[in-house]
Amino acid sequence: MTFKEFKATWTPIIDSYLADHLKSEVNDTKISQIMSYSVMAGGKRLRPLLFLATLDAINSKINDEEIRIACGIELIHTYSLIHDDLPAMDNDDYRRGKLTSHKKWGEAEAILAGDALLPMGIKWIAQGSNSAKLVAIITEAVGPNGMVGGQYLDIDSTNNKSVADNSDFINKMEWLKTGCLIKACVEMAVEHGNASPSQKELLLQFAQDFGRSYQIYDDLVDVVETSAEAGKKTHKDLESGKNNTLTLLGITKSRVELNKLIAHAQNCLKDINSDILTGFLDLYKKVL
């Protein structure tokens, strides 16, 4: 199966699971609506697909339980977007071409929608896997030593010129913000699907490269695409005093760095022999 076919098979299944279960498992209609608004706003489902593709790469079955875990990851990712967009954070009005949650529903509602999606996502992962280990992986990845830690460093260093050329700081911040959660998708699949030690090592290295690439890709989208293409305000990082790989290296060197990471990631997959996982790396072509 190609990456395209895999994506075409599983994306509608993920989408319906999310829509159906946000309706059936949230008692209050209005809260359900506010949560669904952001979850069903047309995300690429990259993280759940990555979890499922990793399972596929190690010949592990995808049943309803695995879809529940995959969709739990998407709930958590959506929570992070809602909170990142808040006025006190990045203060964004649009996301994926639609009004952000706080613009649509109000600030308290947006904070609470995020606060509702996070534990619900973790619950789905716990129930789908019946594994405290998977819960430990995901909570570590989105906690103070992961995604939230990265978001804090981002907020704390915005308009702080002293870190603008500190590549260690910027690498660390971008890894925490984006890489950790992406790596956790692969790590949970490796754990859940009982990968062999050698598969595990290669897949985790692939995840490391893929996660790091993703943030550079996202920074490049900000300058390469128009707002209409990206579905959100672009050319914004530089204006708002954000420090990232792009402001550190510039466009040309960022592309070189991204190409290097992709080549390394591809190399990890040589012995795994998964066309589907390799296909994830084509995503980056549009900014190269």
Add this chain to the structure above:
Amino acid sequence: MTFKEFKATWTPIIDSYLADHLKSEVNDTKISQIMSYSVMAGGKRLRPLLFLATLDAINSKINDEEIRIACGIELIHTYSLIHDDLPAMDNDDYRRGKLTSHKKWGEAEAILAGDALLPMGIKWIAQGSNSAKLVAIITEAVGPNGMVGGQYLDIDSTNNKSVADNSDFINKMEWLKTGCLIKACVEMAVEHGNASPSQKELLLQFAQDFGRSYQIYDDLVDVVETSAEAGKKTHKDLESGKNNTLTLLGITKSRVELNKLIAHAQNCLKDINSDILTGFLDLYKKVL
């Protein structure tokens, strides 16, 4: 052992565990400091103590793993206080006699401190229990059908006179806001400590009564105590247009209701024979 002795034994152990592990398990010193500021602000540790006391009541051992679970609950409780105090929510400047997190550190920092404490608390529960079931209990209790759902109903109904005399709505809102998490402490202990079916039934009924009482108690504190006694602004609910049991029933009838719940809770404990759990109900004496 009496409730007083139990509390005097375990409170310092909970306090040191929290202080030590927020330091050793959070990599970034500044984030650790912001999280610790609120966690170490002098809370009564009611929820972790309730978890431990329930274990004790069913003769289940308290080791390091159980302390980790108990402290995980406290992290989650603290997250909820930080987010409830935010400008977009209850907009409180003081909590437990100290500046609230957003007043002390800034709004983005407070949102992120909460966002860091929630997954970290869940992680501690997952690791201490090695049980996906406990994770499902806690995440259900604090998600859209629990605490966050209650907070949403509270925000949504503030200054809405049409619900002011709707006792079903108010009971539901207060149960979700406060009762759910308190009940989850008992439910996790019952599950973790393998209570017998009859113990389980009695303890869950006790938890139901205790959880419901706690919100009425908290509403009464708002009118009965001065700000100095309560460590936060009091006489605030009525001013800010909040609907709760107290605005519904008035002081006298709220006290009657609270006494009724306490009597019922005490009755559940008759056959459990736990002086320690019974002692929790004395907490309410100061508002009766």
